Structures are given as C-alpha cells and as structure tokens.
Amino acid sequence: MESLTRHTDYGAKGLNEIDINQNPMAQFATWLHEAEQAEIFEPNAMVISTVDADGQPTSRTVLLKGLDDTGFEFVTNYESRKGKSLRANPSVALLFPWYALKRQVMIVGTAVATDAATSDAYFARRPQGAQLAAWASDQSEPIARREILDERMAALEAQYPEGTHVPRPEKWGSFRVVPSSIEFWQGRSKRFHDRLRFTALDDGTWKLERLQP
Numbered sequence: 087m088e089s090l091t092r093h094t095d096y097g098a099k100g101l102n103e104i105d106i107n108q109n110p111m112a113q114f115a116t117w118l119h120e121a122e123q124a125e126i127f128e129p130n131a132m133v134i135s136t137v138d139a140d141g142q143p144t145s146r147t148v149l150l151k152g153l154d155d156t157g158f159e160f161v162t163n164y165e166s167r168k169g170k171s172l173r174a175n176p177s178v179a180l181l182f183p184w185y186a187l188k189r190q191v192m193i194v195g196t197a198v199a200t201d202a203a204t205s206d207a208y209f210a211r212r213p214q215g216a217q218l219a220a221w222a223s224d225q226s227e228p229i230a231r232r233e234i235l236d237e238r239m240a241a242l243e244a245q246y247p248e249g250t251h252v253p254r255p256e257k258w259g260s261f262r263v264v265p266s267s268i269e270f271w272q273g274r275s276k277r278f279h280d281r282l283r284f285t286a287l288d289d290g291t292w293k294l295e296r297l298q299p
C-alpha cells in the first residue's frame with residue numbers, strides 16, 4: 087500500500103494573522119465558498135464527534151445546513167445514537183476535512199436543538215423522498231432486513247402521493263453548534279503547517295492565537 091509511506095508536500099500557500107478575517111465565522115464562510123468553488127464533493131460535509139453517557143466518543147459525517155454568527159446548523163434524527171449522546175452530553179467537535187485544498191477547520195462547541203419552527207422550515211424544503219425516509223427510519227436502530235425498510239417506504243409513498251404535504255416527524259430536526267473555538271489549519275511544506283485558533287471570550291469577542299504545527 088503505497089499511500090501508507092507517501093510523503094505528499096502540502097505546498098507553500100500560507101495563512102497569516104494579517105490576512106485572516108478577525109471574525110472567524112466570516113473566515114469560515116470564505117473557506118467554505120472556496121471549497122465550493124474547488125468543486126470538491128460535498129464541501130459542506132463535516133465530521134461531528136459526540137460523547138455518550140458512558141464517555142464513549144463516536145464520529146460520523148453530517149451536512150452543514152445553516153451558518154450564521156451564532157453557529158453551525160445540521161439536521162438529524164433526535165433519537166439516533168448521536169441524538170441520544172447529545173442529550174446526555176452536548177459537547178461536540180466538528181471537523182471540515184478539505185484535503186483537496188490542504189485545509190481543515192476544527193471546531194469545539196455545544197450543540198443545542200433548535201426551535202421547532204426552524205426544523206419545520208428546513209424539513210419543508212427537503213425532497214419528498216427524503217421527507218418520507220425520515221419517517222421510515224428509526225435511525226441507528228438495528229433492523230433484520232433491508233426489505234422491511236423498503237416496505238415501510240412503499241407504505242409511506244402510498245399514504246403520501248407525490249405533491250402531498252408531509253409533516254415533520256417529531257423525532258427529526260436541527261441542532262445548532264455554538265462554537266467555543268474555531269481553528270483554521272492550512273497545510274504547508276515540510277509538515278510545517280499554519281494553525282490559527284480563535285477562542286470565544288465572555289465579552290463576545292474572539293482571541294486569536296497561532297499554534298505550533
């Protein structure tokens with residue numbers, strides 16, 4: 087396996103304290119836009135790590151669905167493994183792995199369920215197939231066979247013909263991750279990378295620090 091011994095150079099393009107936007111959410115929006123421009127697959131995909139009631143961490147990918155000065159939004163099933171973990175412990179880590187750009191963004195924060203209206207508004211914008219899948223799936227629960235899921239879907243498709251309104255299941259909705267720190271990582275040559283980390287202060291401003299690579 088050649089990839090295991092490869093030593094790819096990550097290039098000369100740096101990230102410095104002068105050029106970075108002093109508002110980390112605005113800086114994040116710039117990098118997300120650049121990831122979109124680079125046409126990488128699912129640029130808004132992020133790995134979210136949670137810790138369950140027993141202290142066991144787990145990670146999985148979700149899609150970023152909203153971004154503003156208060157935080158990062160994603161949607162999921164509140165009764166899923168991650169949903170249950172977040173009820174027990176709202177601390178999370180987010181990772182945007184933009185390898186094609188030799189970049190990653192690491193966020194630490196707290197996840198809070200949004201109000202029902204926010205979840206309703208997003209659910210209403212989903213394609214009907216995805217809406218029905220949210221009803222059909224008890225996310226993260228074992229099931230004996232794929233066919234059982236397909237039968238559930240067929241029954242839901244009969245109940246809700248194309249174009250009819252599908253209400254949001256109560257078990258499904260959005261979370262907002264309120265960040266306490268946001269680190270921008272830019273890969274550079276010789277593994278001598280740039281790392282700039284913002285930490286939220288009590289007065290609503292951000293402290294910026296450079297971390298060693």
Ligand SMILES: Cc1cc2nc3c(=O)[nH]c(=O)nc-3n(C[C@H](O)[C@H](O)[C@H](O)COP(=O)(O)O)c2cc1C
Binds near residue numbers: 162
């Ligand atoms: C690219 C990608 C995007 C995904 N987006 C979501 C998402 O936005 N919400 C979601 O609940 N699951 C999403 N999934 C599935 C999750 O990774 C995961 O399998 C699921 O949420 C169950 O996780 P859990 O059992 O740890 O709760 C995505 C998977 C991939 C690969």
Ligand SMILES: Cc1ncc(COP(=O)(O)O)c(CN)c1O
Binds near residue numbers: 149161216
């Ligand atoms: C199970 C699941 N739930 C939610 C989402 C994200 O929401 P949407 O389907 O509206 O993109 C995804 C995206 N891959 C998903 O796989």
